[in-house]
Each structure stands twice: as structure tokens, then as C-alpha cells.
Amino acid sequence: MISTLRPRPARGPDGDPAPRLLYGADYNPEQWPREVWAEDVRLMREAGVNVVSVAIFSWARLQPGPDTWDFGWLDEIMDLLHQGGIGADLATATASPPPWLTTAHPEILPVTERGETVWPGARQHWRPTSPVFRRHALRLVRELATRYADHPALVAWHVSNELGCHNIHDFSDDAAGAFRDWLRARYTTLDALNHAWGTAFWSQRYGDWAEILPPRLAASHANPTQQLDFKRFSSHALKEHLRAEREILREITPGTPVTTNFMVMGGTKGMDYADWAPEVDFVSNDHYVHPGAQDRDELSFSANLTSGLAGGRPWFLMEHSTGAVNWQPVNVAKRPGELARDSLLHVAHGADAVCFFQWRQSAAGAEKYHSAMVPHAGPDSELFRAVTALGRTLERLAPLAGSEREPAEVGILFDWESWWACEQDSHPTSLLDYRQEALDWYSALLALGVRADVVTTRADLSRHRVLIAPVLHLVPAALAGRLTRFAEQGGHLVTTYFSGVVDENDHVWLGGHPGALRDLLGIRIEEFGPLRAGETVELDDATTGSLWTDLITATAPETEVLARYRTGVPAGRPAVTRRPAGAGSAAYVSTRLGVTGLTALLPRLLAPAAVTGELPGELRGRVEATVRRSLGARFLFLVNRTDGTVPVTGVTGEILTGTTGEDGGLVLGPREVAVLRQPGPAAG
Missing domain, CATH: 3.40.50.880 (Class I glutamine amidotransferase (GATase) domain)
Known part of the structure; x- marks a missing residue:
């Protein structure tokens, strides 16, 4: 579980890992020359980073050819991280197949509903149901798991990356065959399928399983139940890929937890994460703010839903942004205070880890304008100072690590x-x-x-x-x-x-x-x-x-x-x-x-x-209140929903983080978050 994900050098007085929140980012050292790596680890320690996700898009580097492997650079990175007291959430690197694989086996490439091939050149260009892709991917997973099973930096496995972000719906022949198999398991007989799909309408009755196809481009509206079942099947197919990788990892490293990063945020609907959540050892999520009138409410909603998927238990924020992203029509940097507020709002809803994409902002590639913990300007920047300040805040919030969200009425x-x-x-x-x-x-x-x-x-x-x-x-x-x-x-x-x-x-x-x-x-x-x-x-x-x-x-x-x-x-x-x-x-x-x-x-x-607001009347609407609790302690998060200053009255507790005014009372500055520790439930 996530409570076990503590960098091994951090020990408490009883020898167990010291409770702490995790802090870090995706780390892509293969994009940088070797001389930068030691500097990265030094800056990570300065910022309070204690975990990074590595090797996410490293397949081509790890396996340059069908029978050629290059782990030397990753060995060095894993050793550097361990020496720096930084844990590695090691990815299986299967998110994007290398050029040699797609050249030798173009049959692994996805196909759109129009019959168009999705070609290499970006990422996630693979069919979830391709047996050829599955064979090569699982071979890579086995090699990685065997090599790093006992490495002291390894704290968790990260299966693939954002499964389904670009390849949730594949209409290829592989998908058609797998869809038929899934339908046989669901309905058993063609009569049952014909009834469920209402095929008496528009002369669609099937007399043989081989006649059934995914809902490819049709002359008019495709059968609605066929469409719905294809959505169910597509989510299931990716879940089965997750399970296939997970089983190898559990076989070789049974003591290391396995996760994959969900995308619970606006616009991402193809994956049924309620169905996926039981398949991972702890829930992880990526979230990016979509600009709009309810942008921070949407962040809160998504973090809340992620907590629901996790059953109220702690979860892992695998990615969010320090500032601007690169994929919206206009990519606006975050205002002062928003980096910390966005991060702590996730913590308020149960995240025990706060991580960003990515550690060091890329100098090349499609995401070179996506913000990072170390920006193009380098560590001598307002952004890196904000990153370091957040690291200190998370250190002060260590007492709440492992606590669960208090259920709401x-x-x-x-x-x-x-x-x-x-x-x-x-x-x-x-x-x-x-x-x-x-x-x-x-x-x-x-x-x-x-x-x-x-x-x-x-x-x-x-x-x-x-x-x-x-x-x-x-x-x-x-x-x-x-x-x-x-x-x-x-x-x-x-x-x-x-x-x-x-x-x-x-x-x-x-x-x-x-x-x-x-x-x-x-x-x-x-x-x-x-x-x-x-x-x-x-x-x-x-x-x-x-x-x-x-x-x-x-x-x-x-x-x-x-x-x-x-x-x-x-x-x-x-x-x-x-x-x-x-x-x-x-x-x-x-x-x-x-x-x-x-x-x-x-x-x-x-x-x-008889449900009413829990906050004093003058705070309602201006402040969001969220509660986490553990035995003996209750942690109240107060999040300023406004761009103005909000004096906090009628609320008591030990201030773990927050600003006090001249009279000693708590004051929430614009976009600020305060955390108070209050007495909580006792054992028994």
C-alpha cells in the first residue's frame, strides 16, 4: 500500500520508515547528458523530493533492438537515486513501442473507426488486444523486474503510463476478434446477444459470431447497445493488459506494490476506473486543470472521485503541472499560490504523494513547453523557489501521512x-x-x-x-x-x-x-x-x-x-x-x-x-473544508476558493500550515490552504 512507499534511508526511532508525504515527479534522465544527473539529485534533495517515476518512455533506450539490451544508464540512475535517499517508482516502459518494433510488426498499430492506421511518431501507438505487442511488452517487463527486483531504490512499479489516453478505442481485426470473445463470455449465446442488442431493429440479427464487428464507420447511427458494449470491452481490454503486466511483477517482486496512473479529470471518459481500481495495490491519478469558471472546483471534484475509487484510503497524485501545459489552445502559467493550492487540494482529498510532470523541463520534443519543477530558466527562478517551498510544506504535513478521508454526510x-x-x-x-x-x-x-x-x-x-x-x-x-x-x-x-x-x-x-x-x-x-x-x-x-x-x-x-x-x-x-x-x-x-x-x-x-454546512456562516462558499483523520487526530483543510483574503473565525486546532494575522488568528490569503490538527477518534 502507499503507506509503505517511503525512501528507505528515512527511518523512524523504531527502525520503521518514518511517516512522510511523498514528493516528486516524472524523471527522464535519458533526455539529458550524464553530467546533469548528479546535479538533478542534488536539486531534488534541495527541493525535498523523495520519490520519482523513471523509465516511463524508455523502451527504445532500454531495448535498442529485438535482442539488444542497454540497462547500464538505468543502473546508474537507480544507484544515484538510492544514494540521494530518493525512491524510484519504476515504470515498465511499455507505454510507447520503439521504432524497430513497429517497423517489424506494423500489425500492432491501432486502427480508427474509419479504417485508418494510427502511425508511429507520437506515443501509445499500440493495440491493447495485439498478441504481438503483448508478447514483446511482457518480455520487457520480465527483464526489468528481474534486473531491479532487489534494488534498494525500488519502492513501487508503475505499469505503462496513462493507459488508454490515446488508444482506448481500437477498431482493428485484433480488436474485432477480442470483442467477439468478450461478447461470448458476456452473453454465452447469440440469442442472448441478439436480444440485448435489439437486433430485430434495422435487420441486424446475427447468425454467427464471426459476423459481429466493432462499431466501425457506418452509414447511419450504429446500434446503441453495440456501441455501449464496445465501450465496456475497450475498458476491459486495457484492464487485461494492466493485469498481464501486474502478474509478472507480482511473480518476481511480490513485496513491491504495483500501480498505474489513472486520468480522473475532465474529458477523460473511456476507462471505467471503478472497475480498474481493485486491480492495483494503490490508486494513482494524473490531473491537469482545464481553464474555466469551475476549474478549481473540477480539481476538487476529480481528487474527491479519486479518493472514492481508493475507498477513502490514501492515494498517489502521479502527475499534475507546476505551471502551464502544452496541449490546450492557450497555455497559461499558474498564478502565485496556485502551485501550492492545487497540490494541497489533492492532499486534502487523500493524496499521500504529490508529483508533477516532470522534474526538468524538456529542451526538445512535443512537451518542451510543458512546465516542470526545474524550468528552462533553471533553479534560479521563482518557479523552483515555489517548488522548494511546497516541499517544506509537505514536510510539515508529515503527521497526516496514512490518514484517510473522513466520510461526508x-x-x-x-x-x-x-x-x-x-x-x-x-x-x-x-x-x-x-x-x-x-x-x-x-x-x-x-x-x-x-x-x-x-x-x-x-x-x-x-x-x-x-x-x-x-x-x-x-x-x-x-x-x-x-x-x-x-x-x-x-x-x-x-x-x-x-x-x-x-x-x-x-x-x-x-x-x-x-x-x-x-x-x-x-x-x-x-x-x-x-x-x-x-x-x-x-x-x-x-x-x-x-x-x-x-x-x-x-x-x-x-x-x-x-x-x-x-x-x-x-x-x-x-x-x-x-x-x-x-x-x-x-x-x-x-x-x-x-x-x-x-x-x-x-x-x-x-x-x-438535517444536513447543513459545517463551517461558520461567514466562511461558507469562500472556503472549502475537507477532513482527513487517523486514530487520535483529525486534519482539517481550509482552502480559499477566492482571490481575496479570508479571516478564519470559529475554527480551532493546531496550525500545521497557514498564515496568522497580527492578532494571532488564522488568515487565508488569496488561493491559500491552511491545515489544522484537531483531536480525533480514539482507538476502540
């Missing part, structure tokens, strides 16, 4: 299959944004000062008093049963438009929407009312809806109408409803209210559970 349910299904083609609207709707609810809770956990459908839902399930489009019968039990046993469910509409096969639950949740919610919808871009409706509670409306009929006498439409086609009809259910309740919000509207509505939705 509110949970936001996030489901990859609903995300995939609700944004497919041929739907009532193409404007729906699943992740944005979830983020809006999260931002509204932050505005009210209410802590929330972002969890998946695999989580224990009973830990929360309120469960918000935005656009939970795909609801199998088993999940519908769990949500019903949640409400009847005292929980308060809130869901939204386009929820409960289809089952696991993307078949509509008949009898009126929201199908699977209709009886629980006590409403019935005969027809959807999507809105055109820019079109809005007014509600009688003074909020404004967009994107969607529903023509709702209350079907249970106890269903309460919390708000009605005042304008538009559904004028006079219910817009927000709530029905008592057993000891709890189930509420439905039928339009997109945005952050402002949800902030106004949420107090009424939270009231049955």
Missing part, C-alpha cells in the same frame, strides 16, 4: 456506464454533459459549505445521509433495488432528468419514465422536453432551468411538489418533486438549474436529512 454518485450511455447519439438532445451536471451539484454544495464525497455505484451507499445521483441514466434492476433500500432505510435520494431511463442493455424501462425509479419517486413522465441551446424556462421558486424539461405527473398522493414550471410548455407542471419513502425520501429535479439554481434549491433538498 452527502454523496454524489458517479457512474461510468451512465456517462457512456447518456451521451450516445440518437438521444433527445446532444447537448447533455454528464460530468458537468455532476460538477454543478458539487460546486453548489461547496458554495453552501457542505462537504460531499464523490462515489461510484460500487461504494457502500449507506454511509451517506443524502445521495445525489445526477443523470443516472443506466439503472439495472439491482441498482434500482439498492437505491430503493437506501431511501426506505432512512437515506434521502436526489436524482435528475434523464435518470432511470434504461437498463444495462440500454433498453428503455417501459411504462413511463423514469422507468426503474418511477415508483420510488412517485412520478410518471410520458414525454421528454429537451430545450434548444440558449432556451430557458422559469420556475416558481425564482430559479431558471435550461437544457431539459419533463412533463411530470405525480402518481403517488404523498408526492410533494417543491417547485413548478412558470413558463414554457410544462408551465404549471411539477419541476422538482419529493416523495417520502419508508424512513427516507426520494426527490427528482427535472431541469438543469446550474450552480446558482442548485445553490438555491439544495437547502430544501438537504433539510429532511
Whole structure:
């Protein structure tokens, strides 16, 4: 587990590794002459770096030819790191195959839905289902594991890199064969597949497994269940590659934990990380801020979701940026304080490691304008001074290493299959944004000062008093049963438009929407009312809806109408409803209210559970509060969400990091984070 990832020279008084947070970066020494390496280690020590990821894109250097190996340079790097007290998160280097391999075996290259080959020249140019690629990749993994199994610098294995970032959907013949195998395992018989895919429509019935293809470019909209199953299969195929590498590493180095870096951030949706998380010894994530009105709320949301994937246990922030990235339309450097705030916000949500891409900014290549810990200007720079200051801050926060996130009363349910299904083609609207709707609810809770956990459908839902399930489009019968039990046993469910509409096969639950949740919610919808871009409706509670409306009929006498439409086609009809259910309740919000509207509505939705903000009123909305805890201690993070100064009153605790004013009180400067230690739960 991540708590074991301590550089070996750092020992506590009892001889065990001293508790500390990890700090570092991707390290690519092969891009630099040998004389730079010793200087790198010296600067790492100055900055407080104690772990680096190495060999991520080193396959061509490690294996220059089919039967030629060159480990000498990596041996030297591993030794230098160990001598400097720096641990190595050693990558398997399989992320991008070398030119000799793609030249000899072009059949490993991915193919697009249009039948175009994805050629070498960038990265991740390999098919997840290619047996040829798998054979060569696993050979490299075995060589690396055997060579470095007992090296004292090795603290963890890093499988590949950002699996699926560029090759999640491959439509090659290898993929077609593997897809058929996956479908056989899922459905067993063609009759079952034909039923699940609804192949009676458009004369698509299959009489032989060999007739089935991935959803390649077609004359019109491809079969929706075929599309959904291909998304499931594609995520599964990459997970199987992760498992194949992991098994070799566990065979040869059973005591060394294995991870791979997820990409839980805006826009990355192809990998079902809830399905992947049990396959690694500790969860790792990469995150980059996308500029926009909710950029730091999105960072918090993604870090929160990563914690949910980790089951609340500590996780590893494998990559984020010290400043500008290189791949956005306009790449803006971070403002003063944002480097530390972004880093500590991840720590607040459970990260026990803070790492960047990369250590030293590249002088050549596609990422030469991507920021790094040591910029082009060198260590005599404001950026490196900020990097070093963060290292000192993380040293002061060592006492919280290994602590878990304290569960919140509110949970936001996030489901990859609903995300995939609700944004497919041929739907009532193409404007729906699943992740944005979830983020809006999260931002509204932050505005009210209410802590929330972002969890998946695999989580224990009973830990929360309120469960918000935005656009939970795909609801199998088993999940519908769990949500019903949640409400009847005292929980308060809130869901939204386009929820409960289809089952696991993307078949509509008949009898009126929201199908699977209709009886629980006590409403019935005969027809959807999507809105055109820019079109809005007014509600009688003074909020404004967009994107969607529903023509709702209350079907249970106890269903309460919390708000009605005042304008538009559904004028006079219910817009927000709530029905008592057993000891709890189930509420439905039928339009997109945005952050402002949800902030106004949420107090009424939270009231049955008696959930209110935990911070004093003057801090709510201006400060995000997050809690980590261990036996005997509770660590309260206070994150300034504003660009102004916020005096902190009504909060007590030992200040581990933060600024005090002239009166000795805690003051949060613009974009600043403070951490307070408070008494926590005792053993037993």
C-alpha cells in the first residue's frame, strides 16, 4: 500500500520508515547528458523530493533492438537515486513501442473507426488486444523486474503510463476478434446477444459470431447497445493488459506494490476506473486543470472521485503541472499560490504523494513547453523557489501521512456506464454533459459549505445521509433495488432528468419514465422536453432551468411538489418533486438549474436529512473544508476558493500550515490552504 512507499534511508526511532508525504515527479534522465544527473539529485534533495517515476518512455533506450539490451544508464540512475535517499517508482516502459518494433510488426498499430492506421511518431501507438505487442511488452517487463527486483531504490512499479489516453478505442481485426470473445463470455449465446442488442431493429440479427464487428464507420447511427458494449470491452481490454503486466511483477517482486496512473479529470471518459481500481495495490491519478469558471472546483471534484475509487484510503497524485501545459489552445502559467493550492487540494482529498510532470523541463520534443519543477530558466527562478517551498510544506504535513478521508454526510454518485450511455447519439438532445451536471451539484454544495464525497455505484451507499445521483441514466434492476433500500432505510435520494431511463442493455424501462425509479419517486413522465441551446424556462421558486424539461405527473398522493414550471410548455407542471419513502425520501429535479439554481434549491433538498454546512456562516462558499483523520487526530483543510483574503473565525486546532494575522488568528490569503490538527477518534 502507499503507506509503505517511503525512501528507505528515512527511518523512524523504531527502525520503521518514518511517516512522510511523498514528493516528486516524472524523471527522464535519458533526455539529458550524464553530467546533469548528479546535479538533478542534488536539486531534488534541495527541493525535498523523495520519490520519482523513471523509465516511463524508455523502451527504445532500454531495448535498442529485438535482442539488444542497454540497462547500464538505468543502473546508474537507480544507484544515484538510492544514494540521494530518493525512491524510484519504476515504470515498465511499455507505454510507447520503439521504432524497430513497429517497423517489424506494423500489425500492432491501432486502427480508427474509419479504417485508418494510427502511425508511429507520437506515443501509445499500440493495440491493447495485439498478441504481438503483448508478447514483446511482457518480455520487457520480465527483464526489468528481474534486473531491479532487489534494488534498494525500488519502492513501487508503475505499469505503462496513462493507459488508454490515446488508444482506448481500437477498431482493428485484433480488436474485432477480442470483442467477439468478450461478447461470448458476456452473453454465452447469440440469442442472448441478439436480444440485448435489439437486433430485430434495422435487420441486424446475427447468425454467427464471426459476423459481429466493432462499431466501425457506418452509414447511419450504429446500434446503441453495440456501441455501449464496445465501450465496456475497450475498458476491459486495457484492464487485461494492466493485469498481464501486474502478474509478472507480482511473480518476481511480490513485496513491491504495483500501480498505474489513472486520468480522473475532465474529458477523460473511456476507462471505467471503478472497475480498474481493485486491480492495483494503490490508486494513482494524473490531473491537469482545464481553464474555466469551475476549474478549481473540477480539481476538487476529480481528487474527491479519486479518493472514492481508493475507498477513502490514501492515494498517489502521479502527475499534475507546476505551471502551464502544452496541449490546450492557450497555455497559461499558474498564478502565485496556485502551485501550492492545487497540490494541497489533492492532499486534502487523500493524496499521500504529490508529483508533477516532470522534474526538468524538456529542451526538445512535443512537451518542451510543458512546465516542470526545474524550468528552462533553471533553479534560479521563482518557479523552483515555489517548488522548494511546497516541499517544506509537505514536510510539515508529515503527521497526516496514512490518514484517510473522513466520510461526508452527502454523496454524489458517479457512474461510468451512465456517462457512456447518456451521451450516445440518437438521444433527445446532444447537448447533455454528464460530468458537468455532476460538477454543478458539487460546486453548489461547496458554495453552501457542505462537504460531499464523490462515489461510484460500487461504494457502500449507506454511509451517506443524502445521495445525489445526477443523470443516472443506466439503472439495472439491482441498482434500482439498492437505491430503493437506501431511501426506505432512512437515506434521502436526489436524482435528475434523464435518470432511470434504461437498463444495462440500454433498453428503455417501459411504462413511463423514469422507468426503474418511477415508483420510488412517485412520478410518471410520458414525454421528454429537451430545450434548444440558449432556451430557458422559469420556475416558481425564482430559479431558471435550461437544457431539459419533463412533463411530470405525480402518481403517488404523498408526492410533494417543491417547485413548478412558470413558463414554457410544462408551465404549471411539477419541476422538482419529493416523495417520502419508508424512513427516507426520494426527490427528482427535472431541469438543469446550474450552480446558482442548485445553490438555491439544495437547502430544501438537504433539510429532511438535517444536513447543513459545517463551517461558520461567514466562511461558507469562500472556503472549502475537507477532513482527513487517523486514530487520535483529525486534519482539517481550509482552502480559499477566492482571490481575496479570508479571516478564519470559529475554527480551532493546531496550525500545521497557514498564515496568522497580527492578532494571532488564522488568515487565508488569496488561493491559500491552511491545515489544522484537531483531536480525533480514539482507538476502540
